[in-house]
Amino acid sequence: MTERTTAQAPSPGPQDEDPAAGSATLDTVTDSDPAPGGRSQGSSSRGRGERVFRRLTSGSGLLVVVAVAAIGLFLLVQAVPSLMANNANFFTSPEFNTRDAANLSFGIRDLLVVTLLSSLFALAIAMPVSLGIALFLTQYAPKRVARPFAYVIDLLAAVPSIIYGLWGIAVLAPALLPIATWLQNNLGWFFLFAPGNLPVLTGTIFTGGVVLAVMILPITTAVTREVFSQTPRFHMEAAQALGATRWEVIRMAVLPYGRSGYIAGSMLGLGRALGETIAVLIVIRAATSPSHFSLFDGGYTFASLIASAASEFSQPLPTGAYIAAGLVLFVLTFVVNAIARVVAGGKVNG
Amino acid sequence: MATDTGLERPDRPAAAPAFQPLSTGRKLKDNLATVLVCLAFLVAVVPLVWVVVTVVGRGIGAIVSADWWGRSLSGVLPESFAGGVYHAIYGTLIQALIAGVIAVPIGILAAVYLVEYGRGRLAKTTSFMVDILAGVPSIVAALFIFAAFISILGAQQSAFMVSLALVLLMLPVVIRNTEEMLRLVPDELREASYALGIPKWKTILRIVLPTALSGTVTGIMLALARVMGETAPVLVLVGYSQSINFDPFSGNMASLPLLMFSELSNPEPAGQFRIWGAALTLILIIMILQLGASVVSRFSAISK
Amino acid sequence: MAKRLDLKAVDIYYGDFHAVQDVNLSVAPRSVTSFIGPSGCGKSTVLRTLNRMHEEIPGARVDGEVLLDGEDIYDRGSDAVAVRRTIGMVFQRPNPFPTMSIRDNVVAGLKLQGVHDKKKLDEVCEASLRGANLWKEVSGRLDKPGGGLSGGQQQRLCIARAIAVAPDVLLMDEPCSALDPISTLAIEDLIADLKKEYTIVIVTHNMQQAARVSDQTAFFNLEATGKPGKLVEIDDTSTIFSNPTEQATEDYISGRFG
Ligand SMILES: Nc1ncnc2c1ncn2[C@@H]1O[C@H](COP(=O)(O)OP(=O)(O)OP(=O)(O)O)[C@@H](O)[C@H]1O
Ligand SMILES: [Mg+2]
Numbered sequence: 011m012t013e014r015t016t017a018q019a020p021s022p023g024p025q026d027e028d029p030a031a032g033s034a035t036l037d038t039v040t041d042s043d044p045a046p047g048g049r050s051q052g053s054s055s056r057g058r059g060e061r062v063f064r065r066l067t068s069g070s071g072l073l074v075v076v077a078v079a080a081i082g083l084f085l086l087v088q089a090v091p092s093l094m095a096n097n098a099n100f101f102t103s104p105e106f107n108t109r110d111a112a113n114l115s116f117g118i119r120d121l122l123v124v125t126l127l128s129s130l131f132a133l134a135i136a137m138p139v140s141l142g143i144a145l146f147l148t149q150y151a152p153k154r155v156a157r158p159f160a161y162v163i164d165l166l167a168a169v170p171s172i173i174y175g176l177w178g179i180a181v182l183a184p185a186l187l188p189i190a191t192w193l194q195n196n197l198g199w200f201f202l203f204a205p206g207n208l209p210v211l212t213g214t215i216f217t218g219g220v221v222l223a224v225m226i227l228p229i230t231t232a233v234t235r236e237v238f239s240q241t242p243r244f245h246m247e248a249a250q251a252l253g254a255t256r257w258e259v260i261r262m263a264v265l266p267y268g269r270s271g272y273i274a275g276s277m278l279g280l281g282r283a284l285g286e287t288i289a290v291l292i293v294i295r296a297a298t299s300p301s302h303f304s305l306f307d308g309g310y311t312f313a314s315l316i317a318s319a320a321s322e323f324s325q326p327l328p329t330g331a332y333i334a335a336g337l338v339l340f341v342l343t344f345v346v347n348a349i350a351r352v353v354a355g356g357k358v359n360g
Numbered sequence: 361m362a363t364d365t366g367l368e369r370p371d372r373p374a375a376a377p378a379f380q381p382l383s384t385g386r387k388l389k390d391n392l393a394t395v396l397v398c399l400a401f402l403v404a405v406v407p408l409v410w411v412v413v414t415v416v417g418r419g420i421g422a423i424v425s426a427d428w429w430g431r432s433l434s435g436v437l438p439e440s441f442a443g444g445v446y447h448a449i450y451g452t453l454i455q456a457l458i459a460g461v462i463a464v465p466i467g468i469l470a471a472v473y474l475v476e477y478g479r480g481r482l483a484k485t486t487s488f489m490v491d492i493l494a495g496v497p498s499i500v501a502a503l504f505i506f507a508a509f510i511s512i513l514g515a516q517q518s519a520f521m522v523s524l525a526l527v528l529l530m531l532p533v534v535i536r537n538t539e540e541m542l543r544l545v546p547d548e549l550r551e552a553s554y555a556l557g558i559p560k561w562k563t564i565l566r567i568v569l570p571t572a573l574s575g576t577v578t579g580i581m582l583a584l585a586r587v588m589g590e591t592a593p594v595l596v597l598v599g600y601s602q603s604i605n606f607d608p609f610s611g612n613m614a615s616l617p618l619l620m621f622s623e624l625s626n627p628e629p630a631g632q633f634r635i636w637g638a639a640l641t642l643i644l645i646i647m648i649l650q651l652g653a654s655v656v657s658r659f660s661a662i663s664k
Numbered sequence: 665m666a667k668r669l670d671l672k673a674v675d676i677y678y679g680d681f682h683a684v685q686d687v688n689l690s691v692a693p694r695s696v697t698s699f700i701g702p703s704g705c706g707k708s709t710v711l712r713t714l715n716r717m718h719e720e721i722p723g724a725r726v727d728g729e730v731l732l733d734g735e736d737i738y739d740r741g742s743d744a745v746a747v748r749r750t751i752g753m754v755f756q757r758p759n760p761f762p763t764m765s766i767r768d769n770v771v772a773g774l775k776l777q778g779v780h781d782k783k784k785l786d787e788v789c790e791a792s793l794r795g796a797n798l799w800k801e802v803s804g805r806l807d808k809p810g811g812g813l814s815g816g817q818q819q820r821l822c823i824a825r826a827i828a829v830a831p832d833v834l835l836m837d838e839p840c841s842a843l844d845p846i847s848t849l850a851i852e853d854l855i856a857d858l859k860k861e862y863t864i865v866i867v868t869h870n871m872q873q874a875a876r877v878s879d880q881t882a883f884f885n886l887e888a889t890g891k892p893g894k895l896v897e898i899d900d901t902s903t904i905f906s907n908p909t910e911q912a913t914e915d916y917i918s919g920r921f922g
Contacts, residue, residue, distance in 0.1 A: 063561035067477055070469035071486040074535070077528060078489045081496065081504040088507040142400020150397055153722050159401065161654075166408050168650055170589020172617050173639050177411045224407045231404070248759040248822070250720060252773040252829065253749030255386055257393035262772065266763040278495065285497020288591040288617070292624070313499045313592070320502075320596040326511065336503040340496065347495035351488065382745055383778055 082344075085337040092330025100334070104300040106315065108328035116331045118312070118338055123301045124215060125311040125339075128290065129283035131219030136226050137276050143227070144234035144272075148241075149260060160235065167228035175292030178221035183212035183293070190216055194306060206297075206306030213295035216305040221293050222286055226279035233278060233354075237271025238264055270353050277350035281343045287313035312339040415639045422637025423644075432614075434603030439628040445638055447604035451615035452645070454608050455519050456588050459526035464580055466527075467534030468569070474535070475542040476564055494532035501528040502596040510597075517598050519608035522615075525593035530583040537579020541572035574659045581653035585646045591617035616642045666693035666863045667733040667832040669714065674728035675892075676709050678721065683709050685892035687728075689882055691833075696855060696864045698874040698901070701884035702916070706893030707867045710884070711835050714865065715751035716744040732832065749777070752826035756838040758818035760810030760825070767806040769821055773829035788828050796824035797854050816847025823854065827862070834858065836866040840873065852877050871917060875905050883913045 093100060095114050098107075103117020143163060147156050190211040197203040208214055245263040254262060265272075290311050296318075297308035310318065316332045316339075323329045382390075422428055428444040436443035474487055505525045509515045545568050553563040569576070599612035600622045620638045623631045669691040676684040684706035691697045699707040712718040713726050716737060730737050737747045760769045768775075770792050771785045779785060789806070793799040798820040802813070810821055819839060826834060836855075840848040855864060855877045868874050874881050882898040897910045908914045 060559050060561045063564070064477055067469045067473035068482065070466045071473040071478065071482065073466060074470055074493060074531060075482075075485055075489045077531075078492050078496070080508065081500065081528075084504055084507040084512070085500075088511055139400045139403055142397045143404055146397045146401045150394065151401075162408065163401075163404055165650075166404065168585060168646055169408075169411055170591070170617065170642055170646070172589065172591045172620055173411065173415060173643065176620070176635065176639060177414050181410070181414050182407075224404075227404055244755060244757055244759040245761065247717065247720075247753075247755060248761060248825075249772075250717060251715065251748055251753035251755070252776060252825065253745050253747075254776055255382065255390040255745050257390040258386070258776055260393070262761060266761070281495040285495075285499065287497065287499040288595075288621070313497055316499050316503060317592055317595050323506065323596065329506075329511065333503055333507055336500050340500045343495050343497055343500070344492055347492050348488075350495075351491050380746060380749070382743060385778070386776070 081340060082337070085333050085340060088326075088330050089334035089337050090330075092327050093334055095327055096331070106310075106331070106335075108319075108331045111325045111327045114327060114331055116334075118335055120301045120309055121312050121315055121335060122338075123303060124294070124307065124309040125284055125313075125342075127301075127303065127305065127307075128215045128219045128222060128294065128311060129280055131215065131305060132222035132226060132283045133276060133280050135220065135223035136230055136279055139223070140227055140230040140234055140275070140279070141272060143231045144238050144268075145260060145264070147231075147235050148238040149256065149264065163228055163231050165228075166224065167232075171225065171286060171289040172292070174221055174225055175289035178217060178289060178293040179213060182221065183217045186217055186220060187212055190214070190306065201303055202305050204302060204304045204306070206302060206304040206308065207299045208295055208297055208306065208308040210295075211306060213293060214306045214308060215294060218290050218294040219305065221289055222283045225286060225289065226282045229282055230275045230279035233275030234268065234272045237268040237275075241267045270355060274350045274354035277346050277353065281346040281350065284311075284346065285313055285339060285343050286311075287317045290314040291317050312336065312342075412643075415636060415643055418632070418636035419638075419640025422633050423640055428637060428641075432603050433619075433634075436602070438626045439630050441630050441633055445614075445616065445619060445634070445641060447601070448614040448616045448619040448638065449641065449645070450604060450606070451519060451613045451618070452588050452642070455522045455526060455594075455613075455615060456584050458520065458523035458608060459530055459587055460580065460584055462523070463527040463530040463534055463583070467531050468538050468576065470531075471535045471538035471542060472564055472569070474539055476560070476568070490532050490535050493528065494536070496528065497592070498525070498529055498590050499592040499596070501525045502593040504528070505593070506596050516610060517612075518610050519598055519605075519613040519615075521597040522593045523608070525597060526587040526590060529587050529590060529593075533583035533586060534576075534579055537582070538572065538576045541575030541579070542568060544575070545571045574656050578653045578657040581649050581656065585649040585653070588646060588649075589617060589642060591621060594618040595621065616645075666861060668693050669833060669863065669865070670729075670731040670734075671710075671714075672729040672731065674710070674713065674726065674730060676706065676713055676718065677723075677725040677727075679723035682892040684884075685894050687895045689895060689898050691863055691865060691880070693863050694859060694861070695880060696859050696866060696878040697880045697882060697898075698878035699865065699867045699882050699884060700869070700871065700874050700916075701893070701896075702886065703869075704889075704893070705884040705886045707884055708837050709893070710895075711753075711837055711865060711867055714833070714835055715753055716747045717753065719744060749773070749829060750831055751833040751835060752829065752831035754819070754822050754826050754834070754836040754839050756841055758815055758822050758842065760813070760818050760821050762809065762811040764810060765807045766802050766810050766813070766821060769810040770824050770828050772825060777829070792824040792828040793821075795827055795854075795858070796820045797850055797857075798824055814847075816843045816850065819843060819847065819851060820854065823851070823858075827858070831862070833863045833865070836864065838867050838869065841869065848873070871905075875901060881905070883908075883910075883916065885912055885916070 092114060096116060097113060098105065098115035098117045100117050102119050103115065104120040106116045106121070108114055108116055147160050151159055193203045194205065194211065198205065206214060241264045245267060246259050249259040249262040291314035294314065295308040296310065301307045301309055312335050316336055319332055323332070427442065430446055431444035432447035433443040433445070470486065474483060478486065502525045505521055509521060509524065510517065515521065549567060549571065550563055553567050554560070594615050594617055598618070600618050601612035601614050605611045605613045616638045620635045623634045671687050671689050674684070674687040675682065687710060699711065701707055709718065714730060718724050718726060726738060732750070761772065764772065767789050770789045774785060774788060790799060793802065798817060801817060810818065813821060819842070840851050843851065852873065855866065858864060866878065878901045880898065881901045881904040883896045883904065884893050885896045886893050897904065897908060897913045904913060905917060908917065
């Protein structure tokens, strides 16, 4: 990498900059060599302007790092006293009782189950669909319409989540009812479709998962589409020249090349689903008994529980309990997003 | 072009065909894939159309009155169809605006850092953290502002607190968009400026950033559109008010999402009326921003 | 099963752009024909119409007839995919499938056709690699990815992949331009071998190469930029290089030759 930076264009001109610094900036964010221009001496006013500006920019960059660190830190600081005062096991208890500040007993077992169940179900729906859309937009749709079609998919991301929530419970849930009933009647022996802890089949994790799937489609599709469209022509031609059909070209050239991007996009979608708040709060009903690991359960996810209690954040200890749940959610999304980034390996900016 | 079948025509010579037709199985698979892939696209369009039709159908009745845009719900009874939402529109706009005023300069500077100056570990870490921040759920951002500013620093709930949470949500969008545009600025332009003896920072301010301007503005508008619909931060960080409050630094303030959420607990038909009206209003505002963004991006100085 | 190729009044377009005009030529079975000419005159374009790869480019179009043993490959009854199975192609840049092993690369075409018999695949794999002069170098690491080979080896792997499906015609677009002289020689020897069984058409910018490997040479030229490319002259290689009919051919060859 170093060779490439230094091999770039000739000296740009007579200023107190290292010649390489200016011309090499295009794709060298990941370069590890120290900035040659960083040592610019100048006591001249020009040098000062440069120094101030450089400080401002790197300060802003640093601010982002600090912000993420601060999120983790402040949540932790606020969560610890409540965790100390907790009478239940934080990881295994299904109840979340904070009414009595002197006698807290809260655990995240059910939150975790509902969060994971709804998000993974959403992912299971969204992954094949977004794969199909990405293939459609990059391999099937004529060039002229591919762009507007992609824009249509992006518009899905522009709809606010509260509107998805309202639509989900008022319009989608009744429409899904026959499917849910059929699944329960015919596949009820399978734990995912077993009778849940709600009296009805609307406003379940099932309904919420479908809403979440719609909500994460655009992000998953966008990343996957981006990578598929970068498939090198010569890989595809290799398959075509062997007499591969369009589908076989996709299997031999497009999918192997884009697999990591597809996985990364799906992870980003999963991250969104895990943290989605208001749509889930509106769609999935509260349940009175613990989760059975069924899609027809109700309950709270981390995010929806916190939002549901937001108006009662007054006493520090109960509030800290919710902040502890928020911390777990933060860690969860952090890990998922970090994996997405590592898997993508620089092919995508998500 | 290539979709003709390999079926033999009757007027062919009796000898073996020069090109063995594809086996039926392969052709079937290929056609099946085509059907499935087109279906996937349709499957995604259905909810979009469905949502839009629902919101327009249920909300249009509310927004056609002049009162809707010019009055608040101050003193309006839950069952009354009177009043309007201008207090919530104001809240939505002012909260996003304040967030933008803070997030835009920081975001642009951070993007400049990543593209023009960033080297070594800090740059790598920053770029990584931008991705992480982009994935932070809005409820977590809201909790963080609550923990840091309200619990620890003792600030009061206010619209400004909401704006602070929105800053966290806007930043990664602004940074990534600006970054992408800066990377599209051709190097020759920078070099031409250096060759005139213009220092790097002035080159960036006077030449690179203006060239990338339209893309950056597009990104900002999209970021604003995204945060305007956020509900989680307003739930945690500000109280709802039925009447107008112009002061973002104190007191309760309505916003469209918060109004919708509050009206969810209103059992009267008027509650539904307000909810869908507010939903349509919100979608209209977001659509204007989206359209604005795509118009601005037409004026790009750099052809992609 | 080498076959003969005939082009009759072929015109080739990219959208509105008329890239190549009125090409008429014939290629005998079991012979090597090389296409030479300045850059941009349409050599690759003509070559890619011979196995219907051209139509993969949006808006691209071909007029006229391309006959393989008398049968038009653009006939409405024939399928581009089936045509390509019969007419193999090797590209300028070696393009093995990066995620597949060497063996899978070689037999990729056969697997597409539904051959899954392991013994048969192994046989073809070995025969093709031998045919491509690569067997000795890779026989010990058939399960390693094809991307791990040197450029010259990768190109021979691509040739092995192309001949594994036993095509009637083999098309090569500057197959040696990314290779060092030794690999180039290896490929040229290979072409001389393959000629015994295949009809070969090769595009090259290297005059010596054209002179060394081909029986027949076609010279393409542009009258002016923006005008379509044309086939100026086609004849025995010895005639083209020693005593061409057209002045343009002579200029081109003497300007570069030697
Ligand atoms: N995909 C394409 N779209 C539009 N025009 C193209 C395309 N590919 C090639 N052309 C045009 O067709 C003409 C012939 O190109 P072609 O690649 O066949 O030339 P060539 O003789 O192979 O050149 P070279 O020796 O450089 O490989 C050129 O004018 C080129 O610009
Ligand atoms: Mg060429």
